Amino acid sequence: xxxxxxxxxxxxxxxxxxxxxxxxxxxxxxxxxxxxxxxxxxxxxxxxxxxxxxxxxxxxxxxxxxxxxxxxxxxxxxxxxxxxxxxxxxxxxxxxxxxxxxxxxxxxxxxxxxxxxxxxxxxxxxxxxxxxxxxxxxxxxxxxxxxxxxxxxxxxxxxxxxxxxxxxxxxxxxxxxxxxxxxxxxxxxxxxxxxxxxxxxxxxxxxxxxxxxxxxxxxxxxxxxxxxxxxxxxxxxxxxxxxxxxxxxxxxxxxxxxxxxxxxxxxxxxxxxxxxxxxxxxxxxxxxxxxxxxxxxxxxxxxxxxxxxxxxxxxxxxxxxxxxxxxxxxxxxxxxxxxxxxxxxxxxxxxxxxxxxxxxxxxxxxxxxxxxxxxxxxxxxxxxxxxxxxxxxxxxxxxxxxxxxxxxxxxxxxxxxxxxxxxxxxxxxxxxxxxxxxxxxxxxxxxxxxxxxxxxxxxxxxxxxxxxxxxxxxx
Numbered sequence: 001x002x003x004x005x006x007x008x009x010x011x012x013x014x015x016x017x018x019x020x021x022x023x024x025x026x027x028x029x030x031x032x033x034x035x036x037x038x039x040x041x042x043x044x045x046x047x048x049x050x051x052x053x054x055x056x057x058x059x060x061x062x063x064x065x066x067x068x069x070x071x072x073x074x075x076x077x078x079x080x081x082x083x084x085x086x087x088x089x090x091x092x093x094x095x096x097x098x099x100x101x102x103x104x105x106x107x108x109x110x111x112x113x114x115x116x117x118x119x120x121x122x123x124x125x126x127x128x129x130x131x132x133x134x135x136x137x138x139x140x141x142x143x144x145x146x147x148x149x150x151x152x153x154x155x156x157x158x159x160x161x162x163x164x165x166x167x168x169x170x171x172x173x174x175x176x177x178x179x180x181x182x183x184x185x186x187x188x189x190x191x192x193x194x195x196x197x198x199x200x201x202x203x204x205x206x207x208x209x210x211x212x213x214x215x216x217x218x219x220x221x222x223x224x225x226x227x228x229x230x231x232x233x234x235x236x237x238x239x240x241x242x243x244x245x246x247x248x249x250x251x252x253x254x255x256x257x258x259x260x261x262x263x264x265x266x267x268x269x270x271x272x273x274x275x276x277x278x279x280x281x282x283x284x285x286x287x288x289x290x291x292x293x294x295x296x297x298x299x300x301x302x303x304x305x306x307x308x309x310x311x312x313x314x315x316x317x318x319x320x321x322x323x324x325x326x327x328x329x330x331x332x333x334x335x336x337x338x339x340x341x342x343x344x345x346x347x348x349x350x351x352x353x354x355x356x357x358x359x360x361x362x363x364x365x366x367x368x369x370x371x372x373x374x375x376x377x378x379x380x381x382x383x384x385x386x387x388x389x390x391x392x393x394x395x396x397x398x399x400x401x402x403x404x405x406x407x408x409x410x411x412x413x414x415x416x417x418x419x420x421x422x423x424x425x426x427x428x429x430x431x432x433x434x435x436x437x438x439x440x441x442x443x444x445x446x447x448x449x450x451x452x453x454x455x456x457x458x459x460x461x462x463x464x465x466x467x468x469x470x471x472x473x474x475x
Contacts, residue, residue, distance in 0.1 A: 011138045018146035019239055020303055022161060025153040028232030028308075034162040035235040036096065036223050037104040039216055040085065041112045046208035046215075048077050049119045054336055055197045056123040057257055064186075069193040071120040071185040078116025085109035098228050100159060107163045111170035118174055121181035127258055133180035137173055145169035210348030214355055218370050221359040226367070234367045236304055237314025241292070241322045256330055260337035271393040274334060278327050279403040283456050285326035286407045287445045290415050291438065293319035294422070298434040310367070317371035321378050323411075327404070328378075331385045338392050347384055354381065406453025414445040 023031065052074050056066065085105055093102035125134055149165025157164075219238075223231040256277065263270040292299065296316040300308055335344045354377050362373040390396055418441050425433055449456065 011142045014139070014142040014146050016239070018142075018149055018165065021150050022153040022165070023236060023304055023308070025156075026158055026161065027229075028236075029228040030159040030162070030232065031235050032223060032228035032231030033098050033101050033104055033159060035219060035231055036098065036228075037101060037108050038166070039219065040081075040105060041108060041115065042216060043209075043212050044077075044081055044112050045115060046212045047205050048081075048208075049074060049116060050208045051202065051205040052197055053119050053123040053126075054257070054341070056120065057127045057261065062124075062127070063193075065188060065190045066193045066196065067120055067124060067183060068186050068188045069190045070123075070197050071117075072189055073194060073197060074116045074119045078113040081116070082109050082113045085112070096224070098223075104159060104163055108166060111167050114170045114174045118177050120185065121177050121183055124183045125181055129258055133177075137176040137180060140176060141169045141171075141173035144172045206345045206349070208348075210345065210352040213352040214348060217352070217355045217359055218374055221356075221363050222367060222370060225363045230367060233308065233310050234314050234370075236300070236308050237296075237311035237367075237371070238318055241289075241315060241318040256333040257337055260334055264337050264339075267394050271395045271399075274330065274389070274393060275395065275399060275403040278330055278400075279407070279456055281330070282327050282404050282407040283449065283453070286323045286404075286411045287414055287441070289319045289323035289326070290411045291418075291441050292322070293317075294415065294418050294441070295434055295437050298430040298437075301430050302434065313368035314371045317368065317375045321371075321375040324378050324382055328382065328385050331389055334392060335388050340388065340392065343388050347388075350384065351377070351381060406449055406456055409452050410445050410448040413448045414441050417441075417444045 052070050056063075056070055086109065089102035089105040089109075092105060093099070122134065125131075145165045145168040148168040149161050152161035152164050155161075219231060219234065222234050259273065260270060263273055293316045296312045296319065297309075300312040300315060304311065332344050335341060355374065358373045358377055359370055362369040386397070386400055389400065418437055421440050422433065422437060425436055428436070
């Protein structure tokens with residue numbers, strides 16, 4: 001977990017800094033085109049590759065025949081996507097009416113194919129809880145990709161800077177991953193193992209399809225209804241959320257599936273671990289995302305510049321969604337670990353349907369309305385995501401709320417206090433306002449959390465100390 005946290009922080013900081021610099025050299029339309037093109041890779045990852053990966057990780061133990069079979073399935077899927085993208089890219093460009101989209105799709109399809117080749121070695125390392133090589137791979141590839149992207153953006157290459165950045169990350173990441181993983185695919189294919197992969201993966205894949213629309217329907221609707229420039233602005237507001245979410249929550253969630261899978265034979269112990277990790281994550285992510293919502297105007301102005309000011313409202317609403325998403329990830333991991341992927345499929349399908357319908361009505365009121373609808377849907381339907389947890393584990397709704405209560409109460413008190421502070425400081429320049437908000441918010445949150453959730457503070461202290469010792473001993 002310690003290595004996973006280090007990876008997420010390092011990678012997301014590098015990615016966000018790269019995006020920050022490039023955004024100052026390319027216009028909103030270019031960002032919008034690349035954002036739409038990247039949806040193909042996300043679709044492939046969430047619908048096809050995630051199912052293959054989950055089937056290997058949830059196995060819990062090594063199975064060479066399963067790994068070999070899964071590799072050739074993923075490689076074949078990647079090759080088919082590569083061919084289909086090259087053939088259909090021009091048609092997609094004409095249909096979407098975004099000039100240059102076809103060229104971007106073709107280049108990025110190479111990265112999608114490499115992603116297919118990487119599924120099995122990445123799952124192999126994750127299943128073995130070997131997070132250090134994964135952290136090394138992600139950090140180095142992101143750094144190289146950032147250098148390439150920034151250099152080309154400054155040189156005036158526009159959209160190709162974004163394309164080259166993504167390709168560099170894919171190529172370098174592939175080389176490092178295969179050098180770090182001892183597993184090598186053999187020319188073996190088991191029909192029985194293929195059935196296992198496809199049977200398990202079908203539910204994860206359907207869930208991935210629904211999650212894909214949950215995560216990206218806003219961008220698709222805005223791209224089709226409002227155009228590339230609006231999509232670029234919306235992407236800037238959403239990118240800040242994604243960076244924060246991946247830094248603060250994804251590190252823990254990556255470890256959740258293999259850990260839950262290993263503990264599934266001991267439900268009481270699994271329930272205790274589940275509540276602990278949800279509580280720990282919420283204690284970090286909830287105040288962070290609430291804080292981002294409060295400082296969104298200064299954040300966008302200082303980091304991206306005044307021409308991206310319209311992204312602040314998007315960031316404000318989506319940050320409140322991020323506070324919920326950070327802990328909701330564990331509900332999905334638990335269902336996968338307990339062999340109930342079909343439950344998550346139904347839930348994701350409901351969310352996707354509600355999202356798409358809601359966005360089509362909200363988009364006529366602008367980007368901020370879409371972001372607000374996204375967040376409102378998440379909070380209204382979240383109890384549906386918690387229901388499987390209380391069914392699968394020996395715990396109740398009160399136990400779940402008890403794990404969240406300290407961080408939620410402390411964050412609400414912090415938000416109320418900060419609204420008063422910002423009202424008193426109205427008219428201040430962005431930098432003093434941002435610094436005052438962050439310092440005051442952190443101080444108030446820690447004081448209140450210490451009063452209402454002392455156990456969480458102690459647990460986090462012990463976790464940080466143990467994680468630091470573990471990283472030092474393996475360095």
